Amino acid sequence: MRYDSITEAIGNTPLVRIDPAVHGLRNIDLYAKLEMLNPFGSVKDRPAWHMARPHLEGADGEGTVVELSSGNTAKALALLAGMHGLKFKSVTNRMRVPEIKELLLLLGAEIEELPGRSECLDPTDTDDPLTHFHQALSDPDSTYLHTDQYFNPRNTEAHAAGTGPEIVKDLDGRVPDWFIACVGTAGSSTGVARVLREHDPAVRVLGLVAHKSDFIPGIRTIDEVHQVGLFDPGTYDTIESVTSGEAIDGMVTLIRRCGLLSGPTGGAAYQGAVRHLRDADAELDGTGERRTAVFIVCDRAESYLSYVRRRRPELLGQAKRGHTAASLTDAEAQAEARVITVADARRWTAEGDPRPLVVDLRSPHAYGALHIEGSVNIVDEVFDELVRGGLPFSKRTPVLLACPVGEKSLRYAALLTRRGHPDVRSLAGGIVAWRDAGAPLVRE
Amino acid sequence: MDVPLYLRPRVEPPLASLLRAQTFLHSLVDALGSPLNVLIPEVVAENAARFRAVQRRHHLAGRVYYAHKANRSSSLVRRLAAEDVAAVGIDVASLEELRHALGCGFTGDRIMATGPKDAEFLWLAARVGATVNLDSPGELEQLAGLVRGHGLARVDVLVRLSGFESAAVQGGTGTRLLARRSRFGTPVREAEALLSALERHRDVVELTGVAYHLDTTGVEEKARALEQCVLFMDECRARGLAPRALDIGGGFGVGYLADAEEWERWTTALSEAVLGVRPPLTWRGHGYGLRNEGGTVRGNAALYPAHRPTAGPGYLDELLSMPAPVLGRPSATLLLEHLHDLYIEPGRSLVDQCGLSLARVLDVRPAGEEPDRYLVRLGMNAGDMSLEEHGVLMDPVLLPRGGPADGEEEPVGVFLAGNLCLEADLITRRLVHLPRLPRAGDLLAFTNTAGYAMDFHAHRAQRQPLARTVAVEPEGDSWRWCLDEDYWPLTSPGGTTA
Numbered sequence: 001m002r003y004d005s006i007t008e009a010i011g012n013t014p015l016v017r018i019d020p021a022v023h024g025l026r027n028i029d030l031y032a033k034l035e036m037l038n039p040f041g042s043v044k045d046r047p048a049w050h051m052a053r054p055h056l057e058g059a060d061g062e063g064t065v066v067e068l069s070s071g072n073t074a075k076a077l078a079l080l081a082g083m084h085g086l087k088f089k090s091v092t093n094r095m096r097v098p099e100i101k102e103l104l105l106l107l108g109a110e111i112e113e114l115p116g117r118s119e120c121l122d123p124t125d126t127d128d129p130l131t132h133f134h135q136a137l138s139d140p141d142s143t144y145l146h147t148d149q150y151f152n153p154r155n156t157e158a159h160a161a162g163t164g165p166e167i168v169k170d171l172d173g174r175v176p177d178w179f180i181a182c183v184g185t186a187g188s189s190t191g192v193a194r195v196l197r198e199h200d201p202a203v204r205v206l207g208l209v210a211h212k213s214d215f216i217p218g219i220r221t222i223d224e225v226h227q228v229g230l231f232d233p234g235t236y237d238t239i240e241s242v243t244s245g246e247a248i249d250g251m252v253t254l255i256r257r258c259g260l261l262s263g264p265t266g267g268a269a270y271q272g273a274v275r276h277l278r279d280a281d282a283e284l285d286g287t288g289e290r291r292t293a294v295f296i297v298c299d300r301a302e303s304y305l306s307y308v309r310r311r312r313p314e315l316l317g318q319a320k321r322g323h324t325a326a327s328l329t330d331a332e333a334q335a336e337a338r339v340i341t342v343a344d345a346r347r348w349t350a351e352g353d354p355r356p357l358v359v360d361l362r363s364p365h366a367y368g369a370l371h372i373e374g375s376v377n378i379v380d381e382v383f384d385e386l387v388r389g390g391l392p393f394s395k396r397t398p399v400l401l402a403c404p405v406g407e408k409s410l411r412y413a414a415l416l417t418r419r420g421h422p423d424v425r426s427l428a429g430g431i432v433a434w435r436d437a438g439a440p441l442v443r444e
Numbered sequence: 445m446d447v448p449l450y451l452r453p454r455v456e457p458p459l460a461s462l463l464r465a466q467t468f469l470h471s472l473v474d475a476l477g478s479p480l481n482v483l484i485p486e487v488v489a490e491n492a493a494r495f496r497a498v499q500r501r502h503h504l505a506g507r508v509y510y511a512h513k514a515n516r517s518s519s520l521v522r523r524l525a526a527e528d529v530a531a532v533g534i535d536v537a538s539l540e541e542l543r544h545a546l547g548c549g550f551t552g553d554r555i556m557a558t559g560p561k562d563a564e565f566l567w568l569a570a571r572v573g574a575t576v577n578l579d580s581p582g583e584l585e586q587l588a589g590l591v592r593g594h595g596l597a598r599v600d601v602l603v604r605l606s607g608f609e610s611a612a613v614q615g616g617t618g619t620r621l622l623a624r625r626s627r628f629g630t631p632v633r634e635a636e637a638l639l640s641a642l643e644r645h646r647d648v649v650e651l652t653g654v655a656y657h658l659d660t661t662g663v664e665e666k667a668r669a670l671e672q673c674v675l676f677m678d679e680c681r682a683r684g685l686a687p688r689a690l691d692i693g694g695g696f697g698v699g700y701l702a703d704a705e706e707w708e709r710w711t712t713a714l715s716e717a718v719l720g721v722r723p724p725l726t727w728r729g730h731g732y733g734l735r736n737e738g739g740t741v742r743g744n745a746a747l748y749p750a751h752r753p754t755a756g757p758g759y760l761d762e763l764l765s766m767p768a769p770v771l772g773r774p775s776a777t778l779l780l781e782h783l784h785d786l787y788i789e790p791g792r793s794l795v796d797q798c799g800l801s802l803a804r805v806l807d808v809r810p811a812g813e814e815p816d817r818y819l820v821r822l823g824m825n826a827g828d829m830s831l832e833e834h835g836v837l838m839d840p841v842l843l844p845r846g847g848p849a850d851g852e853e854e855p856v857g858v859f860l861a862g863n864l865c866l867e868a869d870l871i872t873r874r875l876v877h878l879p880r881l882p883r884a885g886d887l888l889a890f891t892n893t894a895g896y897a898m899d900f901h902a903h904r905a906q907r908q909p910l911a912r913t914v915a916v917e918p919e920g921d922s923w924r925w926c927l928d929e930d931y932w933p934l935t936s937p938g939g940t941t942a
Contacts, residue, residue: 027807101619111619116662117749119695127532131743212708226715226741363773366781405503432505435783443681 003133007080008282009039010049011162015170015294017412022257028291030273031176032260033167035188035298040076045162047187048076050158051147053147061085063143066108070093071100071218072299073149073185078107080196086145091133097217099303109161135217149185151229159191167192167294168199175200178280180273182265183239186231188296193235207236208272211243217307218265218298238276246271248312264302266297288400307347324388325411337413340425342437345400349374356398356423359383361408362431370441372402372434380408387412391419398423406430448855448877448924449710449725451735451750453838453891454702458918459482459797463889465659466843468923469802472914473887474482478804479911481898483515485523485931486917487798492524494757495788502764504786505664509535509556511694511791514895518548518819519915519931520795525549526933535789539565539625556602556660556691558655558789559628566590575600577655577691577857580630581638584645591648602653602691602787604637605676607631621668623766626659632672639903651685661749663763670775671768674782690779691787692763694746697755698796700892707751710837717739727859732835746836756793792895799894801829801911802843803871805886811859817875818858820882825862825869827901828911829890832872834897840888840924842878856881858890863908 003009017188035043046305065081067073072090080403081088089110103113114133137146149155161339168175173195181189189207210219222241223233227230235240244264251267265351273295284291295400309316328336340348349372354378358375360367367377378386380403386392393399399421402408406429413426435441448711455463462469473480488510489521495508510524512534522533533552536542537559545555552572557565559581566587569576571594578601580939591599609622630638642651653676665742670692677687701707709806716722718734726732733746754762764786771778779786803824811817830870831838840860853856854877859873883890890897902910913928 105619113619113621113664115622116660116665118659119661119697212712213704223712229740230741262480312581362781363771363777365678365771366778366783369681370781404777404783407503432780432783443721 006039006083007049010045011038012166014035014256015167017258018258018270019411022253023270023369025274025277025281027289028277028281030277031171031292032254032258032262032266033163033272033296034162034260035296036260036262036266036300040072040079042072042076043188043296044072044298045076046158046162047149047152047185048073048080048147048153050079050161051149051152052077052145052152054424055145055147056080056084056086059084059145063087063145064089066091066137066144067146067147067149069149070096073147074104074109074197074329075100075107077147077267078104078109080106089144096215097304098143098306100217103303106396132201139341149187150227153230155185155187156191156194156230159188160194161191161297163188164192164195165328168195171292171294174292175203176294177202177203177291178206178273178277179274180206180208180269180293182215182216182242182269182272182296182298183225183228183231184218184265185221186225186228186235188298190230190232190235191246192296205235206273206276207239208239208268209239210268211241216242216244216247216268217304218263219268233263234380240272240276242268242272244311248308248315251304251308252315254297258295260299262295262297263299263301264307265299266295269295269297325408325415327383328411328414333411335414336417338423338425339406339413339428340400340427342433342439345425345427345434345441348398349400352398354396354398356400356425357393358400358402360431361403361412366441368443370431370443372431373440373442375402383412387415391421393415393421395421398425400425400427402427402431402434404430405432413417413436447709448857449713449875450703450706450877451710451837451839453841454694455626455679455841455891458487458795459800461918462800462877462916462923463479463841463843463891465923466887467586467887469843470845470887472925473802473804476912477909478802478887478912479828479865480802481893481911481913481928482802482925483517483519483894483913483915483928484917485519485798485915488520488795490905491522491790491794491796491798492527494795495760495790496531498757498764499786499788501761502741503780504764504776506689506786506845507531507533507554508788508794509533509787510794511537511789512541512545512790513537513559514795515799515898517894517913517915517928518544519892519913519928520798521545521548521550522931522935525554526675529554533787536574538558539568542568542572542574549742555787556787558604563590567594570594570599573597573599575652576649577602577604578630579604579628581634581641584638584641584649588645590650596648596828598647599649600652601642601649602687602689603635603642603651603653604655604657604691605635605673606656607633608656608658608665608672626657630657632676635676639680639685640682642680643683644732649679651687651690653687653691653785654680655691655693655787657695657789659695661695661697661752663759663766664769666695666763667766667775668769670763671770672780674766674768674778674938675770677782677784688783689785689787691789692863694788694793695792696757696759696788696790696793697749697752698793698892699750699752699755700836701751704753711747714745717726726871730873732873744919746835747837750837753936756790756796759793760788787822793893793894799891799892799898801890801893802844803829803840803888803890805884805888806863807884808858810880816857817858818881819861820858820888821861822871823832823863823864823886823909824871824874824936825864825908826871827903827905828862828899829871829893830901831890831893831897832870833901836873836897837872838890838892839876839878840890842880842882843887844883845885845887854879855879856927858882864906
């Protein structure tokens with residue numbers, strides 16, 4: 001394979017059969033359309049390129065491509081805009097997945113996040129921020145190129161011309177009995193469904209939406225799909241909802257058992273598909289007939305680690321290393337730590353022989369604003385790493401630990417004492433007590 | 445009728461047991477008329493304690509300031525005045541609120557004057573030693589002039605900042621978080637002039653803190669504003685000023701509804717009704733701001749998020765736990781490490797579960813051609829109980845007069861109309877589902893109206909009676925009550941037992 005441009009690598013993604021031992025369906029062959037293998041990493045590469053291409057080819061390096069996207073469309077458009085010397089701006093109600101936000105920044109995108117809802121309602125303000133956004137775009141002086149993925153028919157066309165025909169070709173000219181897709185912009189489900197129905201009207205299309213109170217990246221809830229211009233309920237024979245829990249279950253199955261590095265949206269499609277097909281599969285028992293179903297794996301896992309960490313931390317569990325301050329109980333910390341009052345600490349730091357090393361565990365910014373003269377700043381996160389390995393001080397150096405209220409320092413004092421340091425003390429009441437006692441704090 | 449689209453209120457004790465005291469509530473309305481507001485002052489003190497507990501859990505010193513504008517009642521203010529002096533203060537936004545707070549037992553050092561201020565308000569605030577939350581450099585000049593001109597003592601001031609959006613770009617995070625524009629506060633980018641003015645007037649004002657108030661449910665925006673304020677306070681310190689408190693305002697929210705599913709079902713049904721795939725849910729097909737453009741729903745539903753998983757103290761906890769966007773430490777850690785105190789000004793959420801508004805059913809009749817819809821006219825109007833005005837959708841609780849009659853326990857959809865001779869005077873613009881059809885003489889209780897809804901918009905138009913307000917407290921199996929203006933937080937209050 002030799003290409004002149006990365007855009008030529010968009011499309012022609014593999015269709016991979018899922019091992020029946022994994023999904024448990026006896027009479028239905030289930031295939032995954034691996035859109036995650038597009039060059040920018042997702043199914044959105046197709047519509048992004050198809051929508052942006054006319055703008056980009058005539059743009060001669062002027063202007064900004066803008067889209068309402070918090071994820072994969074933004075990613076593809078940012079790369080495409082960059083290749084053509086244009087800027088890209090993403091406007092979104094919330095970047096809810098931090099890795100994607102950082103990735104977009106790396107790609108050079110500019111991100112505008114829309115404000116949250118009003119707490120004290122102003123009933124005269126019924127226009128959403130998007131309305132203002134559209135007003136700005138239609139300004140005659142605007143140099144924005146808006147790809148408008150939720151309303152642009154070229155979004156659907158990209159799939160009608162590419163994704164749909166590829167599925168039919170890879171099934172040797174046959175149409176699957178079921179096509180399953182998560183509904184975001186409705187572009188892939190609508191485009192693919194159109195092509196499949198043209199070949200065989202008997203195909204059944206299952207649209208998956210997110211459970212209303214839940215969040216799955218790239219999928220809309222049943223209310224949100226009504227705000228999508230490309231969404232037509234007539235496209236789907238069935239619309240069902242999936243939860244983030246199911247999405248992660250499906251994702252883990254695809255990753256650990258099928259070797260498919262899918263993200264949660266692909267996981268939702270897989271889990272929703274198997275759940276939906278189970279009854280149909282049972283009805284086929286004994287008939288000797290075989291059926292086929294295809295679902296879309298829309299992107300990859302790597303960008304969703306924090307999404308998983310938040311919902312299923314045990315999947316990313318790390319073995320504990322050594323004793324940490326957190327592993328001490330409150331009673332142990334109380335019993336084993338030496339504490340020192342502000343008055344005694346003032347004497348000790350002024351007259352001690354040797355004088356203690358004062359360690360301030362707060363953030364560098366707070367330390368910079370005000371601190372005990374002569375203290376060193378080791379922020380607690382770093383200190384935690386340091387003491388995992390052992391003692392970071394000589395046993396001959398007495399140490400005074402200080403944190404805001406004397407809570408964290410107490411734990412570290414107990415831990416270091418347990419490690420054999422003979423004279424570590426925690427400042428009782430912390431820097432707050434020091435300040436309240438009128439002891440000097442300096443700003444250097 | 446398909447499944448009744450209930451939006452049943454979240455009701456916790458003691459409000460729940462008050463609602464069960466139906467004979468008591470009927471006798472109150474018989475004596476004092478409809479509409480009638482009922483408050484439970486004890487609850488406001490419990491709510492303040494819950495907020496303080498969150499602050500304590502994060503080791504933060506500071507105060508809970510009750511935003512007086514949420515309710516004009518005396519009993520609530522007097523009950524809070526009896527709380528720990530160091531823990532509870534009051535935020536007043538007008539001269540009359542300030543006078544009221546003083547008359548209810550708050551001393552000047554527990555009062556914060558906020559909002560738009562005229563000279564009389566500023567003078568009295570300065571005179572009694574209240575903290576003035578400055579809205580602009582102009583207000584600072586005016587205050588300084590008053591203090592000098594009248595030989596008053598040095599006044600503690602907070603400066604209220606706004607416009608954190610532009611400052612966020614300088615923060616270097618690479619994203620621009622748009623914010624709702626506010627007409628209050630001084631934009632951060634103009635703070636230099638404010639700082640110079642504070643230095644110039646150091647002889648008459650002392651900067652004790654920095655404030656912001658954002659009208660948003662978005663916790664990220666608030667975390668960003670909080671961090672910008674901490675950075676600003678650092679700059680103040682570098683210039684020799686010594687602000688110590690950060691006032692993060694309120695807006696922590698209230699969860700009005702008991703059941704998430706009812707809320708989800710109703711809001712989905714609203715979208716479907718706007719699209720025309722189901723019959724309207726509202727009077728004349730009102731869409732609450734949503735509209736149908738070629739089969740796609742556009743616009744923004746002007747609705748308060750009435751069911752929310754976290755509200756009030758839980759929301760404060762979430763905000764304090766959220767990492768600051770630039771410095772990365774949780775907001776509470778940021779405040780604590782910089783040795784700052786935390787002030788909060790909850791209005792609505794401090795009076796959560798504190799009161800209800802009662803209205804007598806005057807008339808019930810079929811609503812036009814639709815056979816199973818009724819129009820219920822109440823002895824109150826939209827100004828007396830303005831939940832709808834604030835986009836809060838919540839069913840009233842039906843309190844029948846006498847026991848329920850047999851065989852009438854059939855859910856029914858009703859429109860609730862007010863007592864004004866105006867087509868627009870509807871208590872709700874949506875079809876309200878009740879477990880059975882009310883009858884003339886029954887009461888409807890609108891719960892949780894103490895925050896901004898109870899008499900917030902009440903007026904004397906058409907000479908309809910204004911609601912009276914009573915304060916109640918449980919006493920054994922019964923309730924003791926007195927007029928709101930007669931309530932004092934004493935161990936043996938006066939008043940009448942039911």
